[in-house]
Amino acid sequence: MHEVHERILARAEELAAEAPVSDELGRLSDTTAEILRSSGVMRMLQPKEHGGYEADPIDFFRAQLEIGTRSSSAGWVAGVVGVHAFEMAQMDPTLQKEIWADDPDTWIASPYAPLGRAKPVDGGYVFSGRWPFSSGTDHCQWIILGGLITDADGVPVPGGLRHFVLPRADYEILHDTWDVVGLRGTGSKDILIKDAFIPGHRVFDPVPMEDGGLAEQVGRGDSALYRMPFHPMFTAGITTATVAMAEGALAAFVAAMRDRVTARGVKTANDPHQLAVLGRASADLAAGRNQLFDDIEQMTEHARSGERFSPEQRLTLRRNQVRIARRAVNAVDELFLHAGGTALRSGSTLQRCWRDIHAALNHASNNADPIYQAYGLNLYGNPTPPTVLF
Template sequence: MHEVHERILARAEEIAAEAAPSDELGRLTDKAAEVLRSSGVIRMLQPAEFGGHEASPVDFFRTLRDIGVHSSSAGWVAGVVGVHAFEVAQMDIVLQKEIWGEDPDTWIASPYAPLGRATPVEGGFRFSGRWPFSSGTDHCRWIILGGLIVDGDGRPVPGGLRHFVLPRKDYEIVQDSWDVVGLRGTGSKDIVIEDRFIPEHRILDPAPMEDGGLAHRVGRGDSPLYRMPFHPMFTAGITTATVAMAQGALAAFIASMRSRVTARGVKTADDPHQLAVLGRAISDLEAGEVQLFDDIERMWEQARRDERFPPEERLRVRRNQVRIARRAVDAVDELFLHAGGSALRSDSTLQRCWRDIHAAMNHASNNADPIYQAYGLNTYGHPLPASVLF
């Protein structure tokens, strides 16, 4: 077990204690952020030369799982923010020094949706836009934002998708923009940028990261970590967080069954129907975790052999990820349905997990139908939709 994982397990009760306060605050509490920061989880995928652990993705995602079981929002933020180090490690070394040179514990936010518009100017671009869903953003000092390069008439140019990186002074967090029913503690607020200059060394074309091939071109080829494919890495964080929420709901259901008595005076721990519900949920969730981590471990071994990741490999992983998430939320729905009226109370851990996992299913990474369609098209040798990221 990785040392960071051990530190997380040692502070599990502290993580759990901050789940409800984070919901109330609308972002991770400072205490929750401090636990993540001091544990080193956000530095697990960071290069060793910049104070990171350069850990295996297997260790990283297993650590995320055990954060998310205790706090959905903490697990979500740790995954989304933590995976950014994986990308920044493949960017210009000047940018890496700007971000981590003075403080290796600097956090980086996103989102990647290409909602910004970038106009070429000498030495870089003028950049503007507004983005929703910047998870953990209040605790971050840099951000990666998706955008499109446009021509003089404002029209996107072919192949113009880029990732733009900015320091905190160059963007605004819209503080009242995160009022939601689930994952409230993630603080996934809107970001606004108005006509900021972005120098060329803070811009990345993400396409070469898709099959893991960028690492060799930027001097990171000696590390198998940076030979992993970008989108399956990012989406694995979302899937892991979703599975962890389901495990948190399961733990809450088991705890409530120990003392709950039905209206007919039957202890739910002795009720055959309740036990059947429990058995189905445990089996489905365990199956999902086996599939999730088996895919991560297989990709890791492939990266260690310095093999590229063709579309069929990436689609297989994405097909599994969206199905794992669906099974997880279905299991939680059944648990919640059979948990009794007390599960509706605002202080119920089960209802918080139920809200959180349904919120998680609204993330684009858990949108299953486009992935199933792309997998089917690829199976029969048809062209894939350009809109599907995998």
């Protein structure tokens, strides 16, 4: 067991207790952020020369699962923010020093949606835009944002997709933009930028990361971690967070049903129907968890071989991830349906997990049908839709 994993387990009860506090705040509570920071989970995928662990990916995702089982929002932020170090490790070395030299515990937010527009100027770009869903952003000091390079008239140029990296002083968090039904504690607020100058070394082309091939070009080819394909790595954080919410719901169901007695006077712990629901849900979640981690281990093994990841491999990984998420949501729905009226109360852990996992299903990474379609098209030798990221 990785030492980060051990530190998380040592404070598991605190994480669980802070989950409703984060919901109420609309962001991770300071205590939750301190637990994540002191555990080192955000440094697990960070290069060793910048104070990171450069850990095996499976260790990172297992640690994330433990966090998310206790606090859906904390698990979500750990997955999203934690994976950013994986990308940053393949960016300009000067930028890596700017971010981590003074504080290896510096967190980096996102999102990647290409909603910004960047006009070229001497030495870099002038960048503007607005982005929703910047998870964990209140506790981050830098941000990676998606955008398109334009010509002098503001028209996007072909092949102009880039990731732009900015320090906290260069963007605004719109604090009144996160009023939602689930995953409230993630604090996934809007980001606004007006005509910020971005020097060239803070602008990054993410496409070479898609098949894991960039690591060789930037001198990290000897690391299996940095040879992992970008999209399946990022989306594994979303899938892990989703599975963790279901695990939390299952634990809450087991605890609530242990002593519950139905209106007919039957103890639910002895009720065949309730036990059948429990059995189905626990089996489906175990299957999803095993498939998720098996895929991560297979990804890592392939990365160790030095080979790049083919479209077929990446689409298979994404196919599995979206199906795992759907099975997890189905399991939670059945648990919630059979938990009785007390599950509806605002203080119920089960209802919070139910709300959170449905919010998670709305993330683009959990949108299953486009992935299934792309998998089938590729299987039959047809072009993959350009809108599908894999």
